[in-house]
Amino acid sequence: xxxxxxxxxxxxxxxxxxxxxxxxxxxxxxxxxxxxxxxxxxxxxxxxxxxxxxxxxxxxxxxxxxxxxxxxxxxxxxxxxxxxxxxxxxxxxxxxxxxxxxxxxxxxxxxxxxxxxxxxxxxxxxxxxxxxxxxxxxxxxxxxxxxxxxxxxxxxxxxxxxxxxxxxxxxxxxxxxxxxxxxxxxxxxxxxxxxxxxxxxxxxxxxxxxxxxxxxxxxxxxxxxxxxxxxxxxxxxxxxxxxxxxxxxxxxxxxxxxxxxxxxxxxxxxxxxxxxxxxxxxxxxxxxxxxxxxxxxxxxxxxxxxxxxxxxxxxxxxxxxxxxxxxxxxxxxxxxxxxxxxxxx
Amino acid sequence: xxxxxxxxxxxxxxxxxxxxxxxxxxxxxxxxxxxxxxxxxxxxxxxxxxxxxxxxxxxxxxxxxxxxxxxxxxxxxxxxxxxxxxxxxxxxxxxxxxxxxxxxxxxxxxxxxxxxxxxxxxxxxxxxxxxxxxxxxxxxxxxxxxxxxxxxxxxxxxxxxxxxxxxxxxxxxxxxxxxxxxxxxxxxxxxxxxxxxxxxxxxxxxxxxxxxxxxxxxxxxxxxxxxxxxxxxxxxxxxxxxxxxxxxxxxxxxxxxxxxxxxxxxxxxxxxxxxxxxxxxxxxxxxxxxxxxxxxxxxxxxxxxxxxxxxxxxxxxxxxxxxxxxxxxxxxxxxxxxxxxxxxxxxxxxxxxxxxxxxxxxxxxxxxxxxxxxxxxxxxxxxxxxxxxxxxxxxxxxxxxxxxxxxxxxxxxxxxxxxxxxxxxxxxxxxxxxxxxxxxxxxx
Numbered sequence: 001x002x003x004x005x006x007x008x009x010x011x012x013x014x015x016x017x018x019x020x021x022x023x024x025x026x027x028x029x030x031x032x033x034x035x036x037x038x039x040x041x042x043x044x045x046x047x048x049x050x051x052x053x054x055x056x057x058x059x060x061x062x063x064x065x066x067x068x069x070x071x072x073x074x075x076x077x078x079x080x081x082x083x084x085x086x087x088x089x090x091x092x093x094x095x096x097x098x099x100x101x102x103x104x105x106x107x108x109x110x111x112x113x114x115x116x117x118x119x120x121x122x123x124x125x126x127x128x129x130x131x132x133x134x135x136x137x138x139x140x141x142x143x144x145x146x147x148x149x150x151x152x153x154x155x156x157x158x159x160x161x162x163x164x165x166x167x168x169x170x171x172x173x174x175x176x177x178x179x180x181x182x183x184x185x186x187x188x189x190x191x192x193x194x195x196x197x198x199x200x201x202x203x204x205x206x207x208x209x210x211x212x213x214x215x216x217x218x219x220x221x222x223x224x225x226x227x228x229x230x231x232x233x234x235x236x237x238x239x240x241x242x243x244x245x246x247x248x249x250x251x252x253x254x255x256x257x258x259x260x261x262x263x264x265x266x267x268x269x270x271x272x273x274x275x276x277x278x279x280x281x282x283x284x285x286x287x288x289x290x291x292x293x294x295x296x297x298x299x300x301x302x303x304x305x306x307x308x309x310x311x312x313x314x315x316x317x318x319x320x321x322x323x324x325x326x327x328x329x330x331x332x333x334x335x336x337x338x339x340x341x342x343x344x345x
Numbered sequence: 346x347x348x349x350x351x352x353x354x355x356x357x358x359x360x361x362x363x364x365x366x367x368x369x370x371x372x373x374x375x376x377x378x379x380x381x382x383x384x385x386x387x388x389x390x391x392x393x394x395x396x397x398x399x400x401x402x403x404x405x406x407x408x409x410x411x412x413x414x415x416x417x418x419x420x421x422x423x424x425x426x427x428x429x430x431x432x433x434x435x436x437x438x439x440x441x442x443x444x445x446x447x448x449x450x451x452x453x454x455x456x457x458x459x460x461x462x463x464x465x466x467x468x469x470x471x472x473x474x475x476x477x478x479x480x481x482x483x484x485x486x487x488x489x490x491x492x493x494x495x496x497x498x499x500x501x502x503x504x505x506x507x508x509x510x511x512x513x514x515x516x517x518x519x520x521x522x523x524x525x526x527x528x529x530x531x532x533x534x535x536x537x538x539x540x541x542x543x544x545x546x547x548x549x550x551x552x553x554x555x556x557x558x559x560x561x562x563x564x565x566x567x568x569x570x571x572x573x574x575x576x577x578x579x580x581x582x583x584x585x586x587x588x589x590x591x592x593x594x595x596x597x598x599x600x601x602x603x604x605x606x607x608x609x610x611x612x613x614x615x616x617x618x619x620x621x622x623x624x625x626x627x628x629x630x631x632x633x634x635x636x637x638x639x640x641x642x643x644x645x646x647x648x649x650x651x652x653x654x655x656x657x658x659x660x661x662x663x664x665x666x667x668x669x670x671x672x673x674x675x676x677x678x679x680x681x682x683x684x685x686x687x688x689x690x691x692x693x694x695x696x697x698x699x700x701x702x703x704x705x706x707x708x709x710x711x712x713x714x715x716x717x718x719x720x721x722x723x724x725x726x727x728x729x730x731x732x733x734x735x736x737x738x739x740x741x742x743x744x745x746x747x748x749x750x751x752x753x754x755x756x757x758x759x760x761x762x763x764x765x766x767x768x769x770x771x772x773x774x775x776x777x778x779x780x781x782x783x784x785x786x787x788x789x
Contacts, residue, residue, distance in 0.1 A: 038526035134407050138429070138770065209520055210592055219415060219518075219774050307592045308520025310771040311429050 012103050015092050023241040024054035026296060030241075033297065034304045061234035069132055069227050076130035081228065081235035084123035087116050088242040095249050096171045098259045098284040099277075109170040110158055113250060114151075117205055120243070121147040124207070124224045127236070131227035139223025142213045142311060146204055149318035150211075154201035156326030160194040160333040161187055161254050174258035178265055185265070186257040193329040195255040197322060199295075202247040204318070207240065209303035213311060248295035249288075256291050259284040378406065378423050378435045403428060407770075411440045415518050415774040418784035420758075422773070424765065431773065434765035436758060441788040449748040453713035454480045455554055455690075457748075462548035465754065465786040467510050468503035470496075470539070471728040472786075473552035478633055479724035479735035480554050483716045486688045491679040492556040493634045498569060498672045499542065499551065500634075500726070501665040505576070506535045507729035507781075508658045512583070515655075515778035519596055524583070531579060534572050541565040554714055555689025556682030566673070573669050580662060587655075597652035601764035601776045604649055611760040614753045615731025616661065617780060620654035622647035627727040639671045651779040688714060712743040723751075730754050730781060754787035 028043070028051065035042025043050030068077055094109035096102040106112060121144055128140015162168055164187060165176040177185045188195040204211040215223035222228075225236045252258060261283055271280040309317070405426045411419035419440035425433040445460045452460075461472035474496050481488060513528030536546040542565040543551030543558070551558050561569075587593050603613065608621035618625055626643040628636040644660035646653035683689040686705035695702025718741030725734030731753030740746035761780045768776060 034523070038523045039530060040526065134405060138407075142429075212520065213771075219770055221414060304521075304523045305586075306521060307516060307590070307596060308771075309592060310596050311769055313592070313595050 008103055011101075012093065015097075015103065016089055019089055019092055019242050019245070020238070022245055023238050024058065026241045026245055027054040027057065027237075029296065030300045030303075033300045037301070037304045058234065061231050061237075064230040066230040066232060068232075071132040072227065073130040073132070076126050077227075078232065080123050080127035080130060081232045081239070083126070084120060084239035085235045085242070087120045087123065088239045088246060091116050091246045092249070094170055095246075095253060096174055096258060097288060098281040099175075101281060101285070102171060105171050106169065108168045110162060110168045110173070113170070114155060114158060117154075118147070118151060120239075123236075123239070127228070128224035131224070133227050135220045135222070135226045136224050139213075139215060139220050139226070142220075143207065143224060145311075146207075146211065146213060146314060146318075149315060150201045150204035150322070153197055153318065153322035153326045154205060156323070156330050157194045157198035157201060158254065160191050160326075160330045161198075163330070163333050163337050164190060166337075170253055170258070174253060174260065177257045178260055178268075186255065186260075188255040191255070191329070191333060193325065194333070195251075197326055197329065198255060199251055199298075200322065202251055203299070203302070204314075206244045206247045206299075208244055208299055210306045210308050211314065212303075212308060213314060244299045245292070245296055248292040248299065251295050252288060252291040259288040261287040374423055374435055374437055375406070378425055378433055381433050381435065404432065409773070411437075415777060417514065417777060417782060419788075420777065420782060420784055422765070422777075424770075424773070426770065429769050429771070431765050431768050431770065434762050436762050438755075438758060438784065439788050441784045443789070445789050446748050446750055449745055451744060453710075453743045454745065455709070455713050457745075458550050458552070459548065462550050463785055464750070464752065464789065465507070465728060465730060465733070465783045466547070467783055468500075468507040468729045469547065469549050470499045470503040470543075470551065471507075471726060471733065473550060474500050474634075475724065475726045475728065475733045476735055477552045477554050478726060479722060479737055480714065480716075482724045483720055483722040483737050483739060484554075484688065484714050486555045486683055486685075486714070488556055488683060489680045490635075490677050491560075492681045494672050494676050495542075495557055495561050495681070496552060497634045497636070497639075498561075498669050498676075499539075499549075501668045501672075502535050502538060502569070502572075504665045504729040505662050506532050508662050509535075511658060511778065511781045515775070515781075516587070516593070518774035518778050519593065521593070524586075527579075527583070531576065534568075534575075538565065538568045538572060541568055553682060553690060555685070556680070560681045569669065570673065573666055573673070576666055577663065580659075584659060594652060596771070596775055597655055597779075598650060600651045600768065600772045601779055602648075602650050603760060603764065605647075607763070608649065608760070611763060612756040613731070613760045614756055615727070615729070616654055616657045617731065617757050617760065619643065619645045620657045621649035627725055627732055631725070633724070633726055635672075636668075638675070639668050641668050641671075651775055654779045715739075715741060715743050717741060725751065728753055730783065730786070731757060733786075750789055752786045752789060754782040754784070755789075758782050758787055 031053065032042040032050070043053035046052040046056045068074065091113055093103045094106055094112050096105075124143040124147075125140045128136040128138075128143065131137075161173060165173040167173060167176070173187075177187055179185045184190075203209075207213075207215060213223075215225060220226065225233055228236060257264075261280075264284075268280060271277060407424050407426050408421070409424060410416040410421040416422065421437035421440065423435045423437065424431045443463075445464070448460060449457045458473060458476060461476045462469040464472050477488075477496075480486075509528040509532050513525035513532075516522075516524035516528075539549050539551075540546045542561050543549040545551075603611070603617075603621045605622045608618050608623060613621070614625075622645055624643055624645045627633070628641075629643055641664045642660075644657050644664065646656050682692070686701075686709065690709050691702045691705045696706045697703075716737075716739035718739065721736070721738040723734055723736040725732045727733075732751060733753050734751035736747075736749040736751065737745050738747040757780045761776060761782070764776050764780075765773060
């Protein structure tokens with residue numbers, strides 16, 4: 001369905017704000033979940049159950065003095081965090097939130113997602129370089145090496161999905177997953193290796209533990225954001241949370257049926273027959289949110305349980321294991337698709 | 346003020362002559378980094394000659410610490426990096442130097458006790474006991490049985506507490522922050538035991554020359570029993586999480602390799618030595634207290650890498666539990682301090698209700714034990730970090746004439762520089778963790 005421009009603008013505005021709020025919700029969730037993992041209550045002082053803790057954090061960050069190293073390149077030093085946030089905030093434009101509810105239904109939205117996540121490495125690298133600090137530089141270098149290594153595997157995982165759906169549009173990919181019985185159409189069942197591959201690379205792409213080498217707190221102090229303070233640091237922080245939220249969205253969209261409610265093909269017609277398509281849409285939106293929340297939880301869970309990889313382990317896993325698996329998986333899927341088409345299934 | 350042949354600015358030199366020590370110190374440090382003959386050159390350039398020139402300028406000097414989250418206090422490491430690999434490393438210690446060896450010369454033997462708390466502040470009780478044993482050896486004091494058994498219990502608790510911190514911080518350095526908090530929960534239990542037994546959580550100063558300050562209370566015994574019962578279960582949980590954790594194993598295996606010969610040559614002690622396959626444990630080879638009467642194993646590993654040291658320390662914690670159990674079973678009744686006014690403090694009853702007691706108390710506080718003139722003694726214990734020894738020389742007064750501390754953290758740090766060369770930056774945090782230095786002890 002084609003929305004007028006003002007409606008798209010309004011939805012865009014709402015979604016950007018929702019993303020900002022979701023980041024603070026995620027910060028709260030992360031602190032609470034990590035608290036429970038570590039046998040402690042987590043934030044519980046600011047507001048009821050500590051709900052207002054992230055807002056207090058933001059206020060603190062805004063009030064802080066913005067310190068930049070004298071030797072830093074001022075323009076790029078300020079540009080880098082902005083770049084990160086802008087890119088993180090742009091990706092939701094192509095995510096289908098419910099049937100027919102997407103800001104920009106592009107034919108190549110998968111490519112847009114891949115392109116945007118690739119650009120986000122510039123934020124990290126520029127931040128590392130422009131700070132003119134050795135720790136930051138090491139963080140930035142690690143980040144670019146990591147992104148390059150894992151983008152290939154991620155691309156191959158996406159290729160396998162695109163082959164199955166026969167389309168580069170996220171909407172088509174989601175609708176394609178509605179074809180099977182109940183949840184059998186979901187790509188995680190048709191393409192489990194690709195799903196695993198994509199989830200692992202998504203961890204790496206978002207710089208989350210155990211792939212958080214660029215900011216390895218204990219080795220590189222803060223990695224690429226060592227020299228940032230105040231809201232500039234806050235923007236990196238925001239971008240990180242939005243990024244892993246977006247990554248959860250993409251994982252769900254590509255492999256876990258996107259906005260499809262589990263078992264939806266079995267009962268969707270009931271809604272349409274009774275003219276309740278809008279209710280289905282609302283339910284789909286919540287289904288998407290629930291699935292995304294699960295993956296966001298997974299991101300948090302893993303971060304607070306596992307140690308960090310070492311640089312050479314990271315490279316070994318990326319190039320020696322994930323890449324060959326990705327290539328073989330893409331080939332197998334391509335053959336499978338060809339065979340199915342030849343058989344006319 | 347710049348070193349010839351180097352292009353980078355030396356930090357601190359811009360201060361000119363205002364702080365003369367600092368620029369000179371720094372310059373010497375950086376010079377040493379440049380001129381150091383690292384064994385690595387031979388390994389990487391094949392011919393054993395000097396390192397090749399660096400036309401692409403991919404080498405970088407990185408200053409890590411003394412204010413750095415992974416350096417466990419105020420250790421400073423200056424490394425020369427080739428990409429992510431450490432080519433040469435120079436350690437700079439002494440940021441926590443308080444001169445306690447000199448301070449000891451102006452204290453009575455008993456007065457020096459709180460200073461030992463602040464050496465290895467992760468296991469203060471071991472330091473107390475080491476000091477007391479050295480002084481008791483110097484004077485020839487006989488300590489009652491019960492005091493010895495209680496000292497053993499507390500020393501082993503201190504060992505667990507220290508190893509817990511090593512584990513928590515080691516894992517946190519590797520990125521698993523949660524383990525740090527789990528470890529601290531158990532340390533909290535140990536702290537509450539110390540609180541009950543010694544009256545202080547952290548700097549206990551509970552041991553006294555000739556015995557102990559106070560007897561262990563029934564509540565203290567109950568808490569120790571509870572801890573001994575609970576700990577193995579918690580420990581098993583960690584072992585389950587870590588022993589088969591692919592990332593943790595891969596980060597440790599083959600990192601910081603030391604053969605048995607190298608470990609001995611570098612003067613490593615404690616778990617670092619036992620991780621290289623040298624079964625040296627003072628509790629077994631020169632038993633002090635009642636260690637010859639209890640049954641325990643000395644865990645060793647022959648691999649000599651960080652993983653081996655990890656296993657050694659994890660098993661040592663369980664051996665400590667075993668020792669504590671035996672001590673609890675065999676804890677005899679009796680006095681806790683030597684009944685001799687020249688050796689130890691009189692009890693509070695005597696001080697408050699008898700004139701002699703008060704005079705003894707006064708004399709002991711004022712002068713303390715007076716070893717014979719010219720006496721000297723060395724006594725070492727197996728502290729959590731390794732061999733902790735005190736060498737005392739007496740001039741016949743109540744103050745030691747000279748105190749020399751053989752601190753395990755200091756000797757262990759000698760191996761760190763060697764292990765760092767050839768490692769990656771990410772290994773650095775693992776290696777500092779595995780050497781387990783406490784700067785308070787190393788810098789004295």
